[in-house]
Amino acid sequence: MTNGLLELFTIFILAGFVGIEVISKVPSILHTPLMSGSNAIHGVILVGSMIVLGSAHTGAEEALGFIAVILATLNVVGGFVVTDRMLHMFKPRQAPPSGPAAPEPPEKPADGSAV
Amino acid sequence: MSRGTVIDLCYLVAAVSFILALKGLSSPKRARAGNLLAAAGMAVAIGVTFAQPHLDHVGLIVIAMVIGTAVGVPAARLVKMTAMPQMVAAFNGVGGGAAAVVSITEFIGSDPKQVATYKVLEVVFGVLVGALSFAGSALAFVKLQELITTRPVVYPAQQMINAAVGVASLGIVLAILITSSTALIWVLLALALILGVIFVLPIGGADVPVLISLLNSFTGLAVAASGFTLNSNVLVVAGTLVGASGMLLTRMMSTAMGRSLPNILFSAFGSVVTASGATESADGRSVRAGTAEDVGTLLAYSRKVVIIPGYGLAVAQAQHTAKELADALLARGVDVFYAIHPVAGRMPGHMNVLLAEANVPYEELKEMDDANPELATADVALVVGANDTVNPSARNTPGSPIYGMPIINADSAENIVFLKRSMRPGFAGIDNELLYDPKTTMLFGDAKDTLKKLVAAVNKA
Known part of the structure; x- marks a missing residue:
């Protein structure tokens, strides 16, 4: 085992513990946004995809790298946008039940049940 | 400080932002800020990657990113809130696919004779788990979108067949570890895709969310494996974070349903409809319909x-x-x-x-x-x-x-x-x-x- 591997392995183990600790107290209403948010975070594979495409030597590697960057970009942008839309739905507490809603961003009507 | 050190420090900043983001997402008040923080960290990580020395094909990278954004943003914006679960499944699947492709590309680009066995193991893990997550998420999407039945799909000797494919995959894994053959990696990819499909088929629609959470966790682990292959700290940290927290979240979800995870995954729950379609049940009881x-x-x-x-x-x-x-x-x-x-x-x-x-x-x-x-x-x-x-x-x-x-x-x-x-x-x-x-x-x-x-x-x- 080389030192480099040992270093990564140490990071791996510690990150595992952090991952468990950091979400140990999450209310069930946030399970879906949390899943969606962590889904966006593993979109960091985009960094790996960029490195792979950026160091491609053959046509096959280029093609595969190209596909990887597209897929990973989808993961990143889709993940963050969906999560943000979900969380945008959670209104602050002070809104009175009958009061008019705060001004919404233009995409709002398209989201919902108007269709 | 050298350029490499600055880049690595930026990756560290991104990794920390991901941890804080998960923390924020656990509380209703800070959830939205948490998500934005993670997005900012991601932007930093992507930005400094462009500054990596020896990064070729920058034009191609940008084109691919533009394509991904042009497809992903409208899809994420226009989807109805009711269709959110399958959207999460889809975005999870492409992440798993990307991880598998990264691992494969890195493997076929290297000289098999000079690759250490542990390197091959990382690649094999990334391909197997990433491709399984890709195919499984794709099928979960198809199920939730009701393109096929949402009920569990069962067929004779299902468990035996699934086990056989699983064992065959492990056999291929061993063969690749011994021979470092690049041809066999494609066989493994195919088997992992099949495994993803047959793994998800017997799971009913109501349980698919728990499954998506599990596959989300798998994708995280596949990303971590790619991180090992590429020697990238930020990939290992982010992938492992998601892998570990995803496992915990999956367990929380199945607890909320009062079922164990193996029961959800392997019991083809709800495959038999026992109720009658009429307003009167088999033993003659009737219901009261009101106005x-x-x-x-x-x-x-x-x-x-x-x-x-x-x-x-x-x-x-x-x-x-x-x-x-x-x-x-x-x-x-x-x-x-x-x-x-x-x-x-x-x-x-x-x-x-x-x-x-x-x-x-x-x-x-x-x-x-x-x-x-x-x-x-x-x-x-x-x-x-x-x-x-x-x-x-x-x-x-x-x-x-x-x-x-x-x-x-x-x-x-x-x-x-x-x-x-x-x-x-x-x-x-x-x-x-x-x-x-x-x-x-x-x-x-x-x-x-x-x-x-x-x-x-x-x-x-």
């Missing part, structure tokens, strides 16, 4: 009404009409709140998102444990498109498939009103005793139409 006028009057003169929403409400896009009804009742001085089962909707928390979309304030939403004591003093439990989550056999019938699942005690209210399309059973595929209860009134039809009629009836009463 919207009667129920409207009942609601208008109640003191306390508890609305219990389920997936039917989401399907009918009735969250706004439900709020109208609640507001009409509140205006008459009726005490109204929503009782939310942890797994109401298609994902834990999905129902809260849908009701929040309709501007229902937090205080009117009560979680199951807070709602149940209140139901004993409620005049009406109004069940809108829910079924399994109020089925008393979860409490009373030890042999029932859902026995042990925590439920909302709709049966303890004085009157029970079911808004349902038909007598069809819920996802679990079992009959609901409560429908035949003498206290129960059925209002058949689309939840949104029925709620509209109820609003009119309440306003007239």
Whole structure:
């Protein structure tokens, strides 16, 4: 085992513990946004995809790298946008039940049940 | 400081932002900020990657990113809130696919003779788990989108076949470790894709959210494996974070359903529909169907009404009409709140998102444990498109498939009103005793139409 591997392995183990600790107290209403948010975070594979495409030597590697960057970009942008839309739905507490809603961003009507 | 050090420090900043983001996402107040923080960290990580020395094909990278953004942003923006679970599945799947492709590309680009065995192991793990997550998520998407049946798909000797494919995959893994053959990696990719499909086929629609959470965790691990292959700290940290927290989240979800994870994954739960389609069950009991006028009057003169929403409400896009009804009742001085089962909707928390979309304030939403004591003093439990989550056999019938699942005690209210399309059973595929209860009134039809009629009836009463 080389030192480099040992270093990564140490990071791996510690990150595992952090991952468990950091979400140990999450209310069930946030399970879906949390899943969606962590889904966006593993979109960091985009960094790996960029490195792979950026160091491609053959046509096959280029093609595969190209596909990887597209897929990973989808993961990143889709993940963050969906999560943000979900969380945008959670209104602050002070809104009175009958009061008019705060001004919404233009995409709002398209989201919902108007269709 | 060298350029490499600065780049690595930026990756560290990104990794820390991901940890803080997960922390933020665990609390309603800081959730949105947490997500934005993660997005900012991601932007930093992507930005500094462009500054990596020896990064060729920058034009191609940019083109691919533009394509991904042009497809991903509209898809994420335009999808309806009810279709959110399958969207998460889709975005998870592409992440897994990317991880598998990265691992493969790195492997075929290196000289097999000079690759250490542990390097091959990392690649093999990334390909196997990433591709499984890709295929599994794709099928989960297809199921939730109802392009195929949402019920478990079972066939003879299913477990045997699945086990055989699993063993074959492990055999290929060993062969690759011994020979470092690049040809075999493609065989492994194919087997992993098949494995993903046959793994998800026997899982019913109601359980798919738990499955997506598990596959999300798998993708995280595949990303971590790619991180090992590429020697990238940020990939290892982020992938492992998601892998570990995803496992925990998956367990929380299955606990909320009162089932164990193996039971969800391997029991083909709900594959047999035991209920009849008619309004009369096999032993001759009948249900009482009411009119919207009667129920409207009942609601208008109640003191306390508890609305219990389920997936039917989401399907009918009735969250706004439900709020109208609640507001009409509140205006008459009726005490109204929503009782939310942890797994109401298609994902834990999905129902809260849908009701929040309709501007229902937090205080009117009560979680199951807070709602149940209140139901004993409620005049009406109004069940809108829910079924399994109020089925008393979860409490009373030890042999029932859902026995042990925590439920909302709709049966303890004085009157029970079911808004349902038909007598069809819920996802679990079992009959609901409560429908035949003498206290129960059925209002058949689309939840949104029925709620509209109820609003009119309440306003007239």
